[in-house]
Amino acid sequence: MITSQFSTKQRILGAAETLFAQHGFEKASLRQVTAAAHVNLAAVNYHFGSKENLIEEVFRRRLDRLNTHRQDALRKVEHQPDSTLDQVLEAFIKPAIDLSLDQNGGGAFMRMLARAYAEHDQPLRKFLSDNYGHVLREFAVVFHRLLPHLSKEELYWRLDIVAGALTYAMADFGLIKRRPGTTERNHRKQAAEHLIRFASAGLSAP
Amino acid sequence: MITSQFSTKQRILGAAETLFAQHGFEKASLRQVTAAAHVNLAAVNYHFGSKENLIEEVFRRRLDRLNTHRQDALRKVEHQPDSTLDQVLEAFIKPAIDLSLDQNGGGAFMRMLARAYAEHDQPLRKFLSDNYGHVLREFAVVFHRLLPHLSKEELYWRLDIVAGALTYAMADFGLIKRRPGTTERNHRKQAAEHLIRFASAGLSAP
DNA sequence: TTATGATTCAAACAAACGTTTGATTGCGGG
């Protein structure tokens, strides 16, 4: 056997994740994906029905884990009486970093997530909102408890800014390039630390 | 004459900007663009040579103005001895807001710019870096003067975060929807104010 | 072993894409 140990479905999902992140949803063709997965072209429509469904499956696989990790981290923090702003921020940011550091295309997935925000089409945004929105609202409640002087509107504005900066940083959009001496792992760890420090001060602004 | 007063070239540029922002570079076809511009399909290749060239022209038209506005605003601020962090931030952020508020597709262009960051392909990123990078470096020098306690590396990390949050906010990615009572103009003005307050505190973090 | 249902495969499908062609139109200067 020359192909990998994983099933056809798994291999398609893995290859799709990498290629979608590298070239975008439209530019990455099913022929590229199936070639990279060492799988017949028709296998995508057999196992997933359509390219659109494949895209959603790729998202679901990772987002489910990200959501539960964030919720677990949040519950650990909110049930202790003296939780700090930085701890809640870390509960929000750390799982995203960990996911981006996951071997087998974690970073690729993060770029794909950012790309999904940029692709402004409504079906995909609705899908993301359904799988994403309730977690953000849970965090908003806890942030509101820690920053009671902020109006609900002010708080939402600032959380939106944090989410934007996080997305941007994790997707490696920025001008900051990894220093040759540091690993990708350390680069993203630094990004998380800087982001938490920055966001903590920003959220606490008068 | 049923078509607009503008020339074929202008009408193509306008329609392209809107449709690229709405559907992305790949999804928006030249047939859609030329139909919206009330122009023959072949006109794009006649006037611009290729779709790739058209994309670059759409960028150049707006970016040139954004750059000079930012540089003008920066020079006004840096040549007064008691300039503040908020003033420099405003010199960076305000021109972007103004551009996004420009009638005839300013908001559309901003979404297109964010999309260009997401499209991770190198030719476009090089083009943006060439037309964008030197302005960012000018701002970095002034910020460094106002925040001397920050190492150059720390400063670059934080500026990268600011740029990311600005891009995200201007492209209207976030979960914050415009309130029914407020105009788009006021919505973006509010976004700018919140962003400046947040970024000012974030940059000043210990 | 044989029969059955799931999977894989090469091949072809129609549709849409960016681009090119060659004829036609419109218009300003000689």
Next chain:
DNA sequence: CCCGCAATCAAACGTTTGTTTGAATCATAA
């Protein structure tokens, strides 16, 4: 008037796209 060039037009070009087809192959249970 008419020449010459720039602009516009309908039509077609060759690719590439996602999807479908029907036969071949595999695995499993009777």
